Amino acid sequence: MRDLFQEELVAINSDISQMAELVGKAINKATESLLFADREIAERVIESDILINDLASVLDERCTTLIAKQQPVAAEIRSILGSMRIATSMERMGDLAAHVAKSARLRYPARAVPDELVETFTTLGHLAEELTQQLSKLVTNPDVTLAQIIQKADDRVDAIHRELFRIVLSPDWQHGVEAAVDVTLLSRYYERFADHAVSIARRIVHVLTGEPYIDTVLH
Amino acid sequence: MRDLFQEELVAINSDISQMAELVGKAINKATESLLFADREIAERVIESDILINDLASVLDERCTTLIAKQQPVAAEIRSILGSMRIATSMERMGDLAAHVAKSARLRYPARAVPDELVETFTTLGHLAEELTQQLSKLVTNPDVTLAQIIQKADDRVDAIHRELFRIVLSPDWQHGVEAAVDVTLLSRYYERFADHAVSIARRIVHVLTGEPYIDTVLH
Numbered sequence: 152m153r154d155l156f157q158e159e160l161v162a163i164n165s166d167i168s169q170m171a172e173l174v175g176k177a178i179n180k181a182t183e184s185l186l187f188a189d190r191e192i193a194e195r196v197i198e199s200d201i202l203i204n205d206l207a208s209v210l211d212e213r214c215t216t217l218i219a220k221q222q223p224v225a226a227e228i229r230s231i232l233g234s235m236r237i238a239t240s241m242e243r244m245g246d247l248a249a250h251v252a253k254s255a256r257l258r259y260p261a262r263a264v265p266d267e268l269v270e271t272f273t274t275l276g277h278l279a280e281e282l283t284q285q286l287s288k289l290v291t292n293p294d295v296t297l298a299q300i301i302q303k304a305d306d307r308v309d310a311i312h313r314e315l316f317r318i319v320l321s322p323d324w325q326h327g328v329e330a331a332v333d334v335t336l337l338s339r340y341y342e343r344f345a346d347h348a349v350s351i352a353r354r355i356v357h358v359l360t361g362e363p364y365i366d367t368v369l370h
Numbered sequence: 371m372r373d374l375f376q377e378e379l380v381a382i383n384s385d386i387s388q389m390a391e392l393v394g395k396a397i398n399k400a401t402e403s404l405l406f407a408d409r410e411i412a413e414r415v416i417e418s419d420i421l422i423n424d425l426a427s428v429l430d431e432r433c434t435t436l437i438a439k440q441q442p443v444a445a446e447i448r449s450i451l452g453s454m455r456i457a458t459s460m461e462r463m464g465d466l467a468a469h470v471a472k473s474a475r476l477r478y479p480a481r482a483v484p485d486e487l488v489e490t491f492t493t494l495g496h497l498a499e500e501l502t503q504q505l506s507k508l509v510t511n512p513d514v515t516l517a518q519i520i521q522k523a524d525d526r527v528d529a530i531h532r533e534l535f536r537i538v539l540s541p542d543w544q545h546g547v548e549a550a551v552d553v554t555l556l557s558r559y560y561e562r563f564a565d566h567a568v569s570i571a572r573r574i575v576h577v578l579t580g581e582p583y584i585d586t587v588l589h
Contacts, residue, residue, distance in 0.1 A: 215451060218437060219444035228438050232454070239455075320548050329539050331547045332554045339555070 156221045159213070163234050166210045168290045170241040173203050175283030177248035178344060182276025184255040185337070186269055188262040196252035203245035210238040233354050237290075240347040244283070247344045254337055263333045265326045268318070275311055275341040278304050282348040289355050298352040308345035312338050375440045378432070382453050385429045387509045389460040392422050394502030396467035397563060401495025403474040404556070405488055407481040415471035422464035429457040452577050456509075459566040463502070466563045473556055482552045484545045487537070494530055494560040497523050501567040508574050517571040527564035531557050 177196050184193035214235045218228060254263045264272050282304050289297045315338040318324065319331045396415050403412035433454045437447060473482045483491050501523050508516045534557040537543065538550045 215444075215448060219447050222441055225434075225438035229434060232434060235451070236458075239458075316551075319551060324547055328543055328547055328550045331551055332535075332538060335551045335554055336558070339558075 156217070156223065156227075159217050159221070160230075163210065163213060163217075163231070164290055166206060166213070167234060167237055167241070168287050170203060170206050170210070170238065170245075171283050171287035171290060173199070173206070174241050174244045174248065175280050175287070177203065177245055178251070178279040178283065179276065181248040181251035181255070182272065182279070184252050185263060186272060186276070188255060188259055190256055190259040193252040193256040193259070197249050197256070200245050200249040204242055207238045207242035211235055214238075230358050233358050237351045237354055240351050244344050244347045247340045247347075250340045251337060254333055254340075258333065263330075263337065265330050265334075268315070268334060271311060271315065272337070275308065275338075278308050278311075279341055279344050279348075282308075282345055286348055286351055289352055293355050293358075295356055298356045301348055301352040305345040305349045308342055312342040375436070375442065375446075378436050378440070379449075382429065382432060382436075382450070383509055385425060385432070386453060386456055386460070387506050389422060389425050389429070389457065389464075390502050390506035390509060392418070392425070393460050393463045393467065394499050394506070396422065396464055397470070397498040397502065398495065400467040400470035400474070401491065401498070403471050404482060405491060405495070407474060407478055409475055409478040412471040412475040412478070416468050416475070419464050419468040423461055426457045426461035430454055433457075449577050452573050456570045456573055459570050463563050463566050466559045466566075469559045470556060473552055473559075477552065482549075482556065484549050484553075487534070487553060490530060490534065491556070494527060494557070497527050497530075498560055498563050498567075501527075501564055505567055505570055508571055512574050512577075514575055517575045520567055520571040524564040524568045527561055531561040 177199060180192050181196045183189060184196060214231050217223070218231055223231065257263070262269075282301055285297055285301050285304070288294075289301070315334055319334050324331060396418060399411050400415045402408060403415060433450050436442070437450055442450065476482070501520055504516055504520050504523070507513075508520070534553055538553050543550060
């Protein structure tokens with residue numbers, strides 16, 4: 152009974168790690184579709200989101216069954232519930248990647264982001280991908296230091312998000328309302344993406360160390 | 371043991387109902403702060419979000435303990451997990467109301483929304499509040515018809531959200547980039563608020579009827 156239980160926990164962690172990889176690939180490709188106004192890549196990101204959603208459903212069911220059949224103790228229940236929430240956050244990160252791709256598709260054949268902001272969005276894309284890579288490591292090898300690295304990457308995303316607002320709202324903005332709206336929403340997608348990564352990292356550290364869990368996503 | 375369990379389930383539903391009321395009040399007051407550029411009301415909404423977050427934490431703990439101590443059967447576990455997700459969605463709705471209030475506060479003493487859109491945001495506010503009232507009823511008295519009413523209100527919110535995009539991006543838009551960015555984000559907050567309401571309604575119907583749960587929030 153206990154062996155089966157441990158096997159299931161390992162399988163759940165492996166599913167989460169796989170989700171992190173898919174989400175990382177999704178945000179990488181979404182950013183590519185955005186920066187190169189590549190409709191084909193955008194379509195593929197949007198389609199592949201179904202896969203991430205399906206994985207989240209499977210994981211959810213697996214966790215529910217585990218609680219129902221194996222009667223885990225309180226600490227184990229907390230850990231399983233944590234995994235379910237991590238899956239939900241990752242699903243949402245996949246959706247946000249799909250939102251970026253949808254913005255790219257909407258403006259095709261034009262690019263949704265003006266020339267002067269290509270570098271900024273390239274950085275956002277790199278940071279978002281880095282976050283998922285760190286998350287994937289954190290899931291298979293929980294480590295407080297990695298969680299801190301994730302927090303720092305999120306701080307950088309937040310700083311860029313604020314900077315983009317400043318640029319869009321400055322009197323020097325030459326690209327009109329549509330580009331301003333696009334940049335605002337896109338920036339928010341990356342910001343929320345990073346928030347979810349931090350939320351997941353905190354959840355893992357919470358299970359790992361018993362430190363209180365504070366959810367930044369919700370603020 | 372079973373009596374205690376039933377009592378706890380009733381208490382959980384009562385907590386959820388209370389959250390729905392608080393969230394309804396929050397979006398009502400947030401809309402008021404937005405439309406009347408009322409900083410004091412905005413501050414109160416932002417502060418009261420802590421209360422909603424705390425309620426969600428208490429509910430979460432209550433549900434976790436219930437699973438751990440009472441060893442519920444599979445159907446009961448699914449129902450409790452559903453309640454936990456509903457609490458998470460409601461917490462997020464409270465955050466979105468706070469986001470609306472923060473937009474109002476940011477532009478004070480000016481109003482974040484131009485005159486011509488006051489009526490539209492009044493409607494969005496009414497719809498959002500109506501959604502929470504229906505949700506509160508649905509929690510205490512599950513009913514598929516109510517869930518359909520919630521879906522319809524969400525359809526109206528979505529239609530207004532699309533219409534606002536059209537207005538902001540039209541060549542007739544006279545209010546500049548800042549107002550466009552504000553309206554875009556505000557409209558998105560209401561849209562996400564309504565999405566969460568539908569997600570909660572579907573979850574309740576899912577537990578009620580066994581119909582498959584399809585999460586719109588995540589799309």
